[in-house]
Amino acid sequence: MSGSTGDGMSAGQWLPLVGLTLSAFIFNTSEFMPIGLLTDIAVDLHVTEARAGMLISVYAWVVALLSLPLMLLVARMEYRRLLLVTLALFIVSHLLSAVAGNYAVLMASRIGVACSHAVFWSIASPLAVRIVPEKRRSLALSMIVTGTSVAMVVGMPLGRIIGLYVGWRTSFLCVAVLAAVVFCYLLAVFPKVPGGKSFSVRRLPVLLKHPVLVGIYLMALLVPTAHYTVYSYIEPFLQQVAGLPAEWITLTLTAFGAAGIFGSMLFARYYDRRPARFVAAVVVGIALLLLLLRSAAFDRYVVMALCIVWGIAVTAFNVAFQAETIRYAPEDAAPVAMSIFSGIYNVGIGCGALFGGAVCTYLSVADIGYAGGVLAVAAVVFCLCRLLPLLKGRIS
Structure with a gap:
């Protein structure tokens, strides 16, 4: 994958960047999706909508509290491996969400997703600028944010539509499947990126x-x-x-x-x-x-x-x-x-x-x-x- 495209980036640089953009899309789709599914979750798990809403609040506070400690813990890990491990945790947590039989299990699964979110958004932008030429760093960052924007436009409404027609659990299952596809893609195209010093x-x-x-x-x-x-x-x-x-x-x-x-x-x-x-x-x-x-x-x-x-x-x-x-x-x-x-x-x-x-x-x-x-x-x-x-x- 050494052929260069017209804008000075090779396929070997474009393909990993596309993978990161897709990852940004699925991470933010997952973050926003419960907003449109709260009523169905509350009814199915026999909790109030206010208690179901705590899934969103706890998610945000877990990300806020654990972003720094988690990155200090994994800072030395080679970043390709870290990215794949983060996605694996994301996938497993969504599978757990899909089969959650009660509110406590669903909350635990969302905490798992929040931990993967905290690590992903700590490494996504630094990784994006490291895998492209210096003059294309702004483009790389804009693509990551584009993935987030598309998630707001398409991801959350699509998750709600799936939830309305085939159940909220299927929405989480679909995210897990999509994440698994992206995992395989990144496994194939993402280069090794040395981790930082301790x-x-x-x-x-x-x-x-x-x-x-x-x-x-x-x-x-x-x-x-x-x-x-x-x-x-x-x-x-x-x-x-x-x-x-x-x-x-x-x-x-x-x-x-x-x-x-x-x-x-x-x-x-x-x-x-x-x-x-x-x-x-x-x-x-x-x-x-x-x-x-x-x-x-x-x-x-x-x-x-x-x-x-x-x-x-x-x-x-x-x-x-x-x-x-x-x-x-x-x-x-x-x-x-x-x-x-x-x-x-x-x-x-x-x-x-x-x-x-x-x-x-x-x-x-x-x-x-x-x-x-x-x-x-x-x-x-x-x-x-x-x-x-x-x-x-x-x-x-």
Whole structure:
């Protein structure tokens, strides 16, 4: 597989990258899928919907808490082997989900999936940039994020459709089968990638005292918290405040996910030219869009257009800050640095959902855009005043 394609990448570089993209798709399909199956799971296992919803909350907190410890544990493992072991755990956990006879077994299986998720998203981006030429790193990262975006558009609805017609267990079984196919594909095409040096807890100050990485990690808390303050409750907002009918809400949320593909394309095209400006633009854009959400609710076309641009901006933020994390972390510490990023990001998801819930309870669902926007403005101030000067110091 040494033939070179027209863009300077050989088949031996494209094929593993496609495998990572497919892996990103199935991992995020699995993460989002229970959202559309909660009612069926609750009825089948004789639990309340609130208790079934804990499958989602526990998943996010396991990822947040275990991303760093798990990566410290496996940092020296050869990365091809680690990727395959991670996928194997993912497959076994989904098979366990498919045959779970009670709530406790299903929860245990989802914790297993969360552990595989924590490791995969710690190594996916660093692996993507290591298996392609340096000038194609932005393309590699954008493809990984594209897999995530496609999962939001196709994966979750498809899992729900399968669940509605043949049962929620079959949805988990289908994910396991798809993951097994990807496992065989990666076994055939993925090259060996040496693991890093042993990364002990004693070396963490190298990452936690680096001024740019600390800034990135703070942004990984602030912006997701702001985003999920709003996005966690976007469905009731669109229904109650914007007055959208059910089919328009579905269309808007689908368009939001699809917009992420365009956001990853913009990153691949423009990020390398002006990284600092790109970072600033997406952070400022997210803040403005959240603050304008309530005003846009007067018209269905306007609020849908805002959600599309919002989807573009959030995806661009995710991939840009992953790129900055990899750029500034020592090469042998990149997976550990990414595990910290992923863990903090998931804390932001949980905090945003809690804060948004409080806003809905004590104020109004109409105010979620303002609440998230205030947090996003704080992120803008920090980014422009503290983080951007450091990035510009690197970019002439």
